[in-house]
Amino acid sequence: TGELDHPNIVPIFEVGDCDGQHYFTMALVEGESLARRLGNGPLPASDAAEIIRDVALAVQFAHEGGIVHRDLKPANVLFDTSGRVRVTDFGLAKCQADGTGLTHTGQVLGTPSFMSPEQVSGDPERIGAATDVYALGATLYALIGGRPPFQAASTLDTLRQVLEKEPVPPRELDATIPRDLNTITLKCLEKNPQQRYESARASADDLGRFLRHEPIEAVPPSAMDRFRKFARRNKGSLLAAAIVVLALIGGTAVSLVQGIRATHAETKATANARQATEISGFLVNLLASTDPSKSGRDTTVAQVLDRGAKELDKKFDDDPLTKAALLHAIGSSYRSMSRQPEARPMLKQAIEIRRRELGPEHPDTLASMASLVLSLHYDEALPLGEETLALRKKVLGPDHPDTLGSMGDLGHVYFCAGRYEEAVSTLEETVERQKAALGRDHLETLGTMVNLAGVYAMQGHPERLAALDKEVLSSPTAKQHPDDPTFLAASRDIATVYWSGNRKDEARAIWEEILPRQRARWGSEHPMTLLTVGKLAMEYRRIGRHKDAIALSEELYKAKKAKYGQADNETLDALLELIKTYQTAGRLEDAIVQLNGLLETQPDNKEAAKIRAQILKRIAKQKQSGDDANSGIKQTTVKTAPATD
Numbered sequence: 001t002g003e004l005d006h007p008n009i010v011p012i013f014e015v016g017d018c019d020g021q022h023y024f025t026m027a028l029v030e031g032e033s034l035a036r037r038l039g040n041g042p043l044p045a046s047d048a049a050e051i052i053r054d055v056a057l058a059v060q061f062a063h064e065g066g067i068v069h070r071d072l073k074p075a076n077v078l079f080d081t082s083g084r085v086r087v088t089d090f091g092l093a094k095c096q097a098d099g100t101g102l103t104h105t106g107q108v109l110g111t112p113s114f115m116s117p118e119q120v121s122g123d124p125e126r127i128g129a130a131t132d133v134y135a136l137g138a139t140l141y142a143l144i145g146g147r148p149p150f151q152a153a154s155t156l157d158t159l160r161q162v163l164e165k166e167p168v169p170p171r172e173l174d175a176t177i178p179r180d181l182n183t184i185t186l187k188c189l190e191k192n193p194q195q196r197y198e199s200a201r202a203s204a205d206d207l208g209r210f211l212r213h214e215p216i217e218a219v220p221p222s223a224m225d226r227f228r229k230f231a232r233r234n235k236g237s238l239l240a241a242a243i244v245v246l247a248l249i250g251g252t253a254v255s256l257v258q259g260i261r262a263t264h265a266e267t268k269a270t271a272n273a274r275q276a277t278e279i280s281g282f283l284v285n286l287l288a289s290t291d292p293s294k295s296g297r298d299t300t301v302a303q304v305l306d307r308g309a310k311e312l313d314k315k316f317d318d319d320p321l322t323k324a325a326l327l328h329a330i331g332s333s334y335r336s337m338s339r340q341p342e343a344r345p346m347l348k349q350a351i352e353i354r355r356r357e358l359g360p361e362h363p364d365t366l367a368s369m370a371s372l373v374l375s376l377h378y379d380e381a382l383p384l385g386e387e388t389l390a391l392r393k394k395v396l397g398p399d400h401p402d403t404l405g406s407m408g409d410l411g412h413v414y415f416c417a418g419r420y421e422e423a424v425s426t427l428e429e430t431v432e433r434q435k436a437a438l439g440r441d442h443l444e445t446l447g448t449m450v451n452l453a454g455v456y457a458m459q460g461h462p463e464r465l466a467a468l469d470k471e472v473l474s475s476p477t478a479k480q481h482p483d484d485p486t487f488l489a490a491s492r493d494i495a496t497v498y499w500s501g502n503r504k505d506e507a508r509a510i511w512e513e514i515l516p517r518q519r520a521r522w523g524s525e526h527p528m529t530l531l532t533v534g535k536l537a538m539e540y541r542r543i544g545r546h547k548d549a550i551a552l553s554e555e556l557y558k559a560k561k562a563k564y565g566q567a568d569n570e571t572l573d574a575l576l577e578l579i580k581t582y583q584t585a586g587r588l589e590d591a592i593v594q595l596n597g598l599l600e601t602q603p604d605n606k607e608a609a610k611i612r613a614q615i616l617k618r619i620a621k622q623k624q625s626g627d628d629a630n631s632g633i634k635q636t637t638v639k640t641a642p643a644t645d
């Protein structure tokens with residue numbers, strides 16, 4: 001490598017041996033590393049593309065000299081004082097010209113998160129220029145995605161992911177990443193070296209086209225390509241088939257897609273290609289039936305799920321694992337939409353089938369148990385949550401992401417049950433383990449921190465809630481995804497603390513800022529959206545913005561009535577708040593109409609009766625004042641009439 005003379009490569013001046021100690025000397029580069037720059041968060045797409053283009057050209061020069069780097073990563077890319085990219089540390093470099101190198105068969109050299117599959121397999125014959133092309137893609141992935149393509153709790157798990165898993169497309173981490181840059185990155189990261197760019201120069205050329213806003217040569221994989229790739233790596237490819245089918249259909253099935261993806265992330269596929277065909281056919285028929293050109297109207301996600309649940313009840317009795325996979329996916333989607341009554345029976349049926357067919361400790365069974373925990377009332381959720389956590393620790397290990405997810409879920413259940421001390425200890429342990437295993441800025445870590453902040457508030461420590469939620473909102477992940485539910489919840493909780501601490505103007509400003517984002521993210525009828533609607537309605541009533549208060553109170557009551565029915569306590573609470581808003585705004589007749597209707601169905605409602613009495617008294621007083629005023633006017637008129645004549 002001392003023979004490499006290129007402006008983007010740090011030169012090596014001398015290699016030698018001094019008293020048995022090997023050494024080499026290289027040029028001093030006074031500047032920061034790419035790893036340090038990445039510590040401030042993901043880079044803009046154009047900056048990342050320009051850096052990797054320059055690195056690729058330097059690597060191409062090395063390849064033309066018969067040198068493969070084998071350890072490209074952000075830490076081995078430096079910037080000099082002029083800002084020029086410099087590739088360094090050819091410590092693992094392999095000379096292809098004479099076939100020599102440091103690697104023996106079975107020996108693994110490199111940095112796990114940036115290693116190619118052929119490096120992980122330890123086969124020196126397969127390591128070549130394509131190995132560095134893969135590392136270019138892994139480094140580009142880290143620059144735009146904020147993390148490497150593969151990163152697990154242990155080195156062994158990371159290496160296993162490199163061999164067995166496909167990287168999450170960068171655009172799924174951040175939808176603002178340009179599609180072409182997403183395609184270039186994934187092209188570099190192909191498992192098969194022959195499917196990557198043919199050379200580092202070819203990847204640099206495509207990055208140049210991207211920077212010049214020209215069409216790139218790499219083509220994103222088709223849906224069928226993605227299906228074949230997934231099916232090849234999973235004997236049970238039913239989940240992949242579902243993902244592909246739903247991705248082709250489009251936005252009306254987003255929640256179902258997420259449910260199926262979550263199933264894949266939590267479990268190992270266990271069915272065969274026949275099951276993939278079965279599930280594909282089911283989903284295609286289901287989603288095709290929602291075609292607006294046939295039905296004459298748009299179809300909501302909820303309607304798709306309802307239709308799927310109804311159809312599924314009559315299918316796949318002779319193929320229980322396929323049925324269980326769909327039950328889990330649809331049930332989990334119901335749960336994410338806060339439709340717990342629909343979610344529970346489907347998840348329970350999925351658990352029953354998987355326990356019978358796969359066993360009580362199979363990861364698929366545990367995945368359905370974990371989803372059900374969040375669908376139950378806390379008295380049922382507690383024993384199931386504790387059982388699921390114990391089994392996941394046993395089967396997956398204490399620091400597996402799924403185990404940590406169950407630990408955080410159990411902490412949340414403790415919180416709902418009012419067992420705050422256990423909630424705090426469980427969530428604090430979860431946060432520390434997630435920071436170590438996933439990273440401080442990982443979405444799962446930040447979500448657990450938000451839940452922990454909520455428990456702090458219930459313990460009477462609102463200042464700890466505000467501090468923790470502010471830490472969450474200051475993370476690079478929050479800045480990239482401000483509308484993620486985790487960060488919307490953190491903002492909402494800070495507003496609640498401000499309002500309780502008599503900083504009501506600041507609280508109102510936050511609620512006003514997040515409400516349109518909640519509507520856009522979840523829709524106007526989602527429980528989290530309605531919670532903010534209720535908070536703002538009460539605040540507007542307090543400061544005398546009667547028109548706004550009435551509009552929000554009426555919206556809240558209408559939504560609760562449609563969702564839960566007139567007799568539900570949540571609907572009645574919303575109705576009472578609407579009545580109070582009418583009362584404060586002086587619309588007493590509207591308030592009486594609503595009260596009369598409420599008392600007809602609930603004659604023993606003491607609060608409603610009390611409010612009605614207050615309003616009737618106020619109306620009577622106003623009427624008396626009006627009568628007295630009219631009487632006075634009449635008397636004055638009679639008395640002064642002669643003078644007028």
